Amino acid sequence: MIAWLRNNAWRHALVIAVCLFSLFPLYLVVISSFNSTGSLRLDSFIPREISFSNYSMLFNDPTIPYLTWVKNSLIIAGATAVLSVTIGSASAFAFSRLNFKGRKTGIQMLLLVQMFPAILAISAVYVIMERVYTFAPSLGLGTQAGLLLIYLGGAMGVNIWLLKGFVDSIPKELDEAAKIDGASAVQTYWLIFMPLAAPVLAVVSLLSFIGTFNEFILARLFLVDMEARTVAVGLQQFIGGQYSENWGPFAAGSILASVPIVIIFLSLQKYIVNGLTAGSVKG
Numbered sequence: 257m258i259a260w261l262r263n264n265a266w267r268h269a270l271v272i273a274v275c276l277f278s279l280f281p282l283y284l285v286v287i288s289s290f291n292s293t294g295s296l297r298l299d300s301f302i303p304r305e306i307s308f309s310n311y312s313m314l315f316n317d318p319t320i321p322y323l324t325w326v327k328n329s330l331i332i333a334g335a336t337a338v339l340s341v342t343i344g345s346a347s348a349f350a351f352s353r354l355n356f357k358g359r360k361t362g363i364q365m366l367l368l369v370q371m372f373p374a375i376l377a378i379s380a381v382y383v384i385m386e387r388v389y390t391f392a393p394s395l396g397l398g399t400q401a402g403l404l405l406i407y408l409g410g411a412m413g414v415n416i417w418l419l420k421g422f423v424d425s426i427p428k429e430l431d432e433a434a435k436i437d438g439a440s441a442v443q444t445y446w447l448i449f450m451p452l453a454a455p456v457l458a459v460v461s462l463l464s465f466i467g468t469f470n471e472f473i474l475a476r477l478f479l480v481d482m483e484a485r486t487v488a489v490g491l492q493q494f495i496g497g498q499y500s501e502n503w504g505p506f507a508a509g510s511i512l513a514s515v516p517i518v519i520i521f522l523s524l525q526k527y528i529v530n531g532l533t534a535g536s537v538k539g
Contacts, residue, residue, distance in 0.1 A: 289507035296503045310504040314512070322509060324483055325490035330516060332400055332486060333469040336407045337461040340415050343408070345457060348419035349445050353431060363420075366413045374410055375473075381406055382477065403478050407468050415460050422456045423449065458527035466517055487513045 288296050292307035314322040350356070351363055382397070385406070389396020396402050426449065434444045450457075472488045479485050487509065494506040 285507045285510060288503050289511055291504050291507075294502040294504040310508040311512075313505050314509055320490075320505075321483055322487070322490065322512075325485055325487040326513060326516075328400065328484065329469050329486040329488070329513070332404055332407070333465045335404055336411065336468040337465040339404075339408055340411045340464045341457050341461045344412060344415035344419050344460060345450070345453065346445070347412070347416045348423050349449055351416065352420050352423035353428075353444075354441060366416060370413045370417070378474070378477065381474075385478065397478060398480050398484070400479070400484055403475060406474055406478070407471070411464055411467070415464065418460060419453070419456060422453055426452060455527040458524045462520060462524050465520060469513075469517060 284296065287303055289310055290303060290306045290308070292305075292309045294310075314320060351359060385397040385402050387396075388402065389398070393399070394401055395405065430448055431444055434448055439447065469486075470488060471486075472492070475486045475489045476492065479489060482490075491506050491509045491513075494502045494509075
């Protein structure tokens with residue numbers, strides 16, 4: 257027993273220390289959400305009183321459309337996840353299985369685009385969307401549909417590469433057997449590829465949803481109207497003032513906004529490991 261403690265106690269102590277270090281920011285946010293003073297300062301590690309005034313403010317204050325912000329985030333993130341999976345899977349299947357002019361060049365361009373930081377394109381995208389607004393107001397600057405198009409454009413490269421790696425791992429003998437049975441390329445895609453790709457499609461949709469739901473910079477730049485904002489942009493108003501920072505409602509809103517992500521993550525967790533490793537090994 258003593259020898260076991262001597263050899264393994266430090267490992268358990270290290271794991272406990274890492275867990276405590278990782279959980280402390282979450283604990284601080286939870287405690288701040290119940291702090292009526294709106295401060296991140298802790299008088300004691302265990303709060304002396306618990307107040308739900310911050311949560312009440314989010315739902316009862318008419319100047320804070322919190323539920324509208326959450327709805328906007330869910331709609332934009334959900335649409336981005338569905339469309340990115342639909343377009344990305346079809347594109348990945350085409351690049352992997354179909355022979356067409358420009359196929360190799362297209363793959364190389366996708367890889368080249370990913371080498372540049374996305375932040376470099378913000379000014380160009382802003383000018384483009386401003387021009388689009390002049391002839392298509394519903395898709396231009398300041399609209400959720402325009403922001404959705406920007407998210408889709410930014411996510412396509414990574415999603416296509418991830419999905420293409422999975423398609424390459426599927427034996428081509430399945431395609432040949434389907435052709436012998438008279439299946440077209442579209443039927444092969446829907447009846448063979450899509451069922452086999454369920455784990456990786458779940459991962460791509462989950463990553464797209466979480467990334468879009470938490471995105472702040474583009475949403476802050478393109479969404480101006482209070483009712484059109486996402487939850488990340490809406491909550492920023494509580495801590496964005498130079499002399500007025502109210503961390504209580506911000507913490508409460510952050511905790512409530514994380515609930516949909518946690519639910520989706522738990523519902524898809526059985527696909528995550530299989531999906532992330534599906535395209536890493538070829539053969």
